[in-house]
Amino acid sequence: MKKTLNINIGNSIIHIEEDAYETLTTYLNEVKAHFSSSADDFEIVTDIENRIAEMFTEILSRDQRQVVELADVQVIIAQMGSVKDFEQIDEDATGEIPVQDGIKKLYRDTDHAIIAGVCAGLAHYIHIDERWIRVIMLISIFLGGSGILAYIVMWIIVPRAVSRSEKMYMRGEALNLQGFFRNFEEELAANQLMKRSGGFIREVVSALDRFIGVLGKTIVKVVAIIIIIMGSCFLLSLFITLAVLLGIWDANPYEFFPLNIVSAAYLTQIIFAFFITLAIPLIALVLFSIRVAFNSKALNKTVSYGLLIVWLAGVMASIFYVAKVTTEFKEQAEFTQVRPLAPYPVYDVRVDRTMFLNHEDSLRYHITAERYAGKVIISDDHGPFTTPSRVGLQIEKSDNGKVSLTQNYSAHGKTFAMALKNAQNIEYGFSQQDSVLNFSPKLHLNKFSNWRDQRVVLVLRVPVGTKLNIKKDVSYSLDRYGSWSCDSYDDDSNDFRVWEMTDEGLKCKE
């Protein structure tokens, strides 16, 4: 089965096979180009076309056929004569038609190759002698070997000029009969040359050439498959995260850090917006990789535009909500509470890791007085989802000889009133048992309060001469200002250092 075309030549409709058509078109273009210099070109070409049409009709009626074949066209061209024949007779012909520069394309010229024809192909492309490219390549090998890498990359990427038309594109020759003819002769010459110049290396190189071609494709496919697998895993985990966040499972994610920034009113929306923003590019990447790996069809245009629109909407929503959340940090408010402490000459400063639980927490964790009588729950979470808890302790000299603890609570909010309310929602655990001062390492937020950068700054004021036994974990948990640089503690967590308040401030005793 062959494809046929209908052409109108000399006012006759002729059915013609595709290859025959191509040859005929090339021939007629040649003829037109040849006569274009003479004043009567139109008339001459029309005469020739009419005659060709007549010959087609004769051949078809003689052989009782419907379609013109390539052989018929060849017969007709032989009878009409090629342009070369015209030139011998035609007195107007002053010389050869100049080689028309057609479109140039980069191919590997394996006919003139040393290894894979990259240099020769490049030489054709930028129209200089291939020797110079090879010299440059050789030099570049000694300059860090970049030439080798470039060569291999081009070997994989740049296609080999296989067909005659590809070879002509490679040389930037116009696709016409003359070109074809010249090309054919050169090809023959090159083939003879190739036969002379040792077959073995050529064979090895051509095998290597095929191997690299296959290798390149394989690498691309393997990478695509890896992307498919990774992308699918990410997608799956995204969906699981979405399910968890939307509370399909009985988990309470709202106490985890990034989520408790967002107020509950639009938490669902923001989760969806982020989900869409992340998931759609992933889906697109996976689909594209599937296409590369399995040569499947491209995604339907409507679907891809739909995905794009949904993604843009997701991005817009994300930006909108992030901006909205940001405004909730606009104002800052703080208040201070001074608490007098019972005076002792020596204080033990400790960190109290007892978890602070309010009524709702107790219910949630099923903590009852009976079960937990005399026990404490130790809070020691340092995960990535821990709410930043900013508690800082400073120790200063007391001016009035009394011992006091100043607690400074601060928070952010959309308005000053909101910020103040957020600051009031801070619960901070501090207790004094005789000379032992227990500081909680964390601040606690009351139920339903979002994280609004709540901070607690504690200032302990002691009179000059007061001694403080500060344990190691205190400085780890509460020294936000790096002021207690006495010396390094031992690894024992019960290790402590003795400090004394002097006129110049706190001094390390040992």
Place this chain on the structure above:
Amino acid sequence: MIAENTQTQMRKGILEYCVLLIISKGEIYASDIIAELRQAKLLVVEGTLYPLLTRLKNNGLLSYNWVESTSGPPRKYYLLTPEGKEILNKLDMTWMELSYAIETSKQMKS
């Protein structure tokens, strides 16, 4: 190369003369001209004939009539104009002279 060039020049002139001779016998179609040229062993391809005919026509030596054809488009049948006949007579004379010149040259040589 020189021989080739001379051959071409000779062929060109004679081809033109022969074409005029063939047409002078009566209205004739281009492919029939070719057929007669082939018979006369003056081998040319058809494509060469059309420019020649067009040029002769433009110089006023030929004219043509359109004749409907059963196979394909209407055909151009060429015939000599009075001017063409005149030129042909001149060419006849020239040919006789040339022929005489060649014959004589050859005889002198031998």
